[in-house]
Amino acid sequence: xxxxxxxxxxxxxxxxxxxxxxxxxxxxxxxxxxxxxxxxxxxxxxxxxxxxxxxxxxxxxxxxxxxxxxxxxxxxxxxxxxxxxxxxxxxxxxxxxxxxxxxxxxxxxxxxxxxxxxxxxxxxxxxxxxxxxxxxxxxxxxxxxxxxxxxxxxxxxxxxxxxxxxxxxxxxxxxxxxxxxxxxxxxxxxxxxxxxxxxxxxxxxxxxxxxxxxxxxxxxxxxxxxxxxxxxxxxxxxxxxxxxxxxxxxxxxxxxxxxxxxxxxxxxxxxxxxxxxxxxxxxxxxxxxxxxxxxxxxxxxxxxxxxxxxxxxxxxxxxxxxxxxxxxxxxxxxxxxxxxxxxxxxxxxxxxxxxxxxxxxxxxxxx
Amino acid sequence: xxxxxxxxxxxxxxxxxxxxxxxxxxxxxxxxxxxxxxxxxxxxxxxxxxxxxxxxxxxxxxxxxxxxxxxxxxxxxxxxxxxxxxxxxxxxxxxxxxxxxxxxxxxxxxxxxxxxxxxxxxxxxxxxxxxxxxxxxxxxxxxxxxxxxxxxxxxxxxxxxxxxxxxxxxxxxxxxxxxxxxxxxxxxxxxxxxxxxxxxxxxxxxxxxxxxxxxxxxxxxxxxxxxxxxxxxxxxxxxxxxxxxxxxxxxxxxxxxxxxxxxxxxxxxxxxxxxxxxxxxxxxxxxxxxxxxxxxxxxxxxxxxxxxxxxxxxxxxxxxxxxxxxxxxxx
Numbered sequence: 209x210x211x212x213x214x215x216x217x218x219x220x221x222x223x224x225x226x227x228x229x230x231x232x233x234x235x236x237x238x239x240x241x242x243x244x245x246x247x248x249x250x251x252x253x254x255x256x257x258x259x260x261x262x263x264x265x266x267x268x269x270x271x272x273x274x275x276x277x278x279x280x281x282x283x284x285x286x287x288x289x290x291x292x293x294x295x296x297x298x299x300x301x302x303x304x305x306x307x308x309x310x311x312x313x314x315x316x317x318x319x320x321x322x323x324x325x326x327x328x329x330x331x332x333x334x335x336x337x338x339x340x341x342x343x344x345x346x347x348x349x350x351x352x353x354x355x356x357x358x359x360x361x362x363x364x365x366x367x368x369x370x371x372x373x374x375x376x377x378x379x380x381x382x383x384x385x386x387x388x389x390x391x392x393x394x395x396x397x398x399x400x401x402x403x404x405x406x407x408x409x410x411x412x413x414x415x416x417x418x419x420x421x422x423x424x425x426x427x428x429x430x431x432x433x434x435x436x437x438x439x440x441x442x443x444x445x446x447x448x449x450x451x452x453x454x455x456x457x458x459x460x461x462x463x464x465x466x467x468x469x470x471x472x473x474x475x476x477x478x479x480x481x482x483x484x485x486x487x488x489x490x491x492x493x494x495x496x497x498x499x500x501x502x503x504x505x506x507x508x509x510x511x512x513x514x515x516x517x518x519x520x521x522x523x524x525x526x527x528x529x530x531x532x533x534x535x536x537x538x539x540x541x542x543x544x545x546x547x548x549x550x551x552x553x554x555x556x557x558x559x560x561x562x563x564x565x566x567x568x569x570x571x572x573x574x575x
Numbered sequence: 576x577x578x579x580x581x582x583x584x585x586x587x588x589x590x591x592x593x594x595x596x597x598x599x600x601x602x603x604x605x606x607x608x609x610x611x612x613x614x615x616x617x618x619x620x621x622x623x624x625x626x627x628x629x630x631x632x633x634x635x636x637x638x639x640x641x642x643x644x645x646x647x648x649x650x651x652x653x654x655x656x657x658x659x660x661x662x663x664x665x666x667x668x669x670x671x672x673x674x675x676x677x678x679x680x681x682x683x684x685x686x687x688x689x690x691x692x693x694x695x696x697x698x699x700x701x702x703x704x705x706x707x708x709x710x711x712x713x714x715x716x717x718x719x720x721x722x723x724x725x726x727x728x729x730x731x732x733x734x735x736x737x738x739x740x741x742x743x744x745x746x747x748x749x750x751x752x753x754x755x756x757x758x759x760x761x762x763x764x765x766x767x768x769x770x771x772x773x774x775x776x777x778x779x780x781x782x783x784x785x786x787x788x789x790x791x792x793x794x795x796x797x798x799x800x801x802x803x804x805x806x807x808x809x810x811x812x813x814x815x816x817x818x819x820x821x822x823x824x825x826x827x828x829x830x831x832x833x834x835x836x837x838x839x840x841x842x843x844x845x846x847x848x849x850x851x852x853x854x855x856x857x858x859x860x861x862x863x864x865x866x867x868x869x870x871x872x873x874x875x876x877x878x879x880x881x882x883x884x885x886x887x888x889x890x891x892x893x894x895x896x897x898x899x900x901x902x903x904x905x906x
Contacts, residue, residue: 256852286817287662289849295813296853299860312813480672482653482688484665513627515849519669522625526676539627 209332210309211236213276215264218429219354220454222386227347228280231340232333236276238267241432245270246542252300259511259541260426261293263433268297272306280330283314288485288516290426346391348455353385353398355453360405362449365442366417367410375439377404414445417560420498421450422491423509424517427540428452434509435546437538437553441507444557449503451494452487472497479523488516492523499531504560506533507553512541534560577605578709580685581646583638584609586631586667587654589740589770590797593747594727595650598702601719602711607646609638612777616641621877623678629845630778630876631771632666632673639674643681648709649674655690657698661819664850734797739783740774762895763792765831767824767858768843768851770797778875779843780884789892794837796827803830810857821850828858832865839869839895846876869895 214224216238228235239245241263249266268279284291294312301308311330316323331340357378365374381401388397419441427433428450438448472493479496480489495506508524510517521537528535536556538549580599582588592608599606609616612634620637628636643649651671656662666673671686685708687701694700699720706716726747733743742754764786766773773779773795786793796804807826809815816822824842831837842858844851855872862870871891873884 254852254856256847256849258849258852283814287665287668289817289853291817292814292853296856299812300856303860303863479676480669482655482668482672484669486665488665488669513847513849513852515665516669518625518627519665519673521627522673523669523676 209234210278211276212278212280212330213238213268213271213274214280215282216241216267216430217426217454218431219358219382220351220429222354222382223347223350226350226389227343228330230343230346231331231335233330236271236274238271239274241267241430250542252304254296256513257293257296258289258424258514259433260290260424260430261296262542263426263430264293265297265300268301268308269304272301272308277307278309278311280311280313280326283312285315285318286485290486346394349391349394350385350388351455353388353394353401354382355455356398357381357385357401357405359450359453360402362438362442363447364405364408364410365439366445366447367412367414369409369411371443373408374405374442377408381405415561415564417446417504417557417564418502419446419448419505419507419557419560420494420503421448421507421509422487422494422498423451423507424487424511424514425452427509427511429454433511434538434540435544435549437507437509437549440550440553441557444554446557446560449498451490451498475500479527480519484516484519486514486516488520491517491520492527495524495527495533495535496531499527499533503533504564505556506535507556508535508537510537510539512539514539534563577603578648579605579607579646580648580650580709581607581609581642581682582650583635583642584611585635585638585775586670586771587652589774591727593730593744594723597726598705598719598723599650601722602706602709602715604709604711607642609641612638612775614777617777617877625677627847628666629848631769631775631845632670633877634771634775634778635670636674636678639678639681643678646682648683648685649681650685652701653686653688655688656692656819657689658819659691661815661822662817664818664820666849735800737794737798739793739795740770740797761790762838762892762899763794763836764839764841764895765794765827765837766841766843767796767828768841769820769824769845770795772843772845772875778877778879780875780879780881782841782843782873782884782888785885785888786892789888791892794831796823799827799830806830810861812857816850816854816857818850821854825854825857828861832861832868835865835868837868838899839871839891841891842870842872844872844874846874869898 212228212233213236221237225235225237245263245266248269249262253262253265281294283294294310298310311326313326314322327340361374361378368374381404384397384401388394421428441448472490475496476489476493479492483489491508498506508521524535582592582595596606616637617634619640620633623640624633624636639649651674653668653671654663655668671684674681675684685705687704689698689701691697702720703713703716730743730747733746738746746752746754776784783793804823804826807829810825810829816825831840840862842855844855
């Protein structure tokens, strides 16, 4: 029986594992990207490929060691490079002598036949169409539950009294959601998770800064690739709102465009009316939306050499000036060190805090 | 006083300047170019553009800085797609916006969108829009467009006949002139890569001239007839490369490797170029299949030194020469 693996993106692997197992596949769960993953990735991937490609290259090689022989991944229609990565990975793996089957999901709106064919190939235990739909809906619900828990953890972390409580509780509730199988169980696990996270003891008097995170989807969603920027910020007393979650993004790109997305597009259009691929336009649109909602600052995360984000980064200084909002950009790659990043974040947060306090006038500076 | 439109000598200049020049002249507009790349232009570009951008984009910024004070309009069309299949690099798509929002004190930008996927007459419509902006009548724009297209056709013919863009442009402007054909040299190399890197003699550190001096004839993707390239289909990949120049370069590589027309293949790439990270690997895979044709990648950036490139080129040429002689002896 083929052993299936897929790219790892944050915690989403729990839902994908459940879905693939429901369809009767044996799943090799991709391990969390580590130093070794990166070493493997940069050894075999092109030097200027972006960071996600290198991490995935390493992940694939690790899962192949663990016995995987089929990779399920996504395609795309450009102009972002990510759409071609599946075929590059396939070629490199073949060149290394690994005979791997690649199942590439293209956007179903444009390639419906490809979508059905791939689904058919993955449906090993011959589940009926209605069954497949039910399985997908359940996996989707699980993704939503996990996204919700993560969102709440971002709100709780800066307010927690005992440092580390939120992360501990968040780890625990993820386990609950992971255990849940039926639709009812997932909903139950979700509400239990929300309650557990909500009951973390917090300091309501703290002055909390709000920072929006924009940028490229992979480095936003995989904490191992952004060096846990959200946790670091949370510990610095910053409430983080990320512009992208897997469930929201998948909806935009597979089925229909949500209304929220349209406003992002509209917000960005005075600065960048063209779709430049990836999430370049979203980065600009979301920055403007966050500024309008009164956020204190924006952090842009992008892989080194990411073309759409370079376009966005070139335009962002003007947006920052026009909307009076601070923007800090990180281009991430295998050389980025956690200490350097933390220092920059601390300085950024200090500046934001000062700006906020002086704006209010009365309160004295501390620390 | 006639209106002056500035066209920077960068990026698409090398493929479309004859068309643009003919078009603007025909509707009574003066065209101003920024001239050859110089150290000063490069420095300006490096200062203005984002550090993470690639050299060609930095150069584009530099050329803009060079002409922005001497013209009434800057012509930076948003060229998305001209063959209904492939698009240009995302940096091209966002080019007018990048310039508008990061360079201060620039004249109005003519940034019409050109995307043939929107219909057969999309290009004509784009030019009509330009004409309207510059106050030219529809009929004169139409005539200018037709004439400009004929000029482009002649220009492309010259390229197919083995001239490089600079030679072809001077042949176009002086119809009677006879240029000396490069002597038939012993070796022939293909130089693959993007026109704006290969033909910009400053940033490519005079690559073409250097090869000529080493006794090597040069073939580029622009010298190959489009039909031979189209026949390469998707080069054995499940999907074509998304970007026009990369797609062409990969097809040219496949064509040349298969035909064995050249003694060596050079890929010129810019540091940090996004599409090239894939293209280079795919060419490398193809080169592995054809071990009789040596392949080398040359990377350029704003710090590339003359000596380093020369040494590598000399070594590569020597190696190819020796190999060829050895093979001749074996026979």
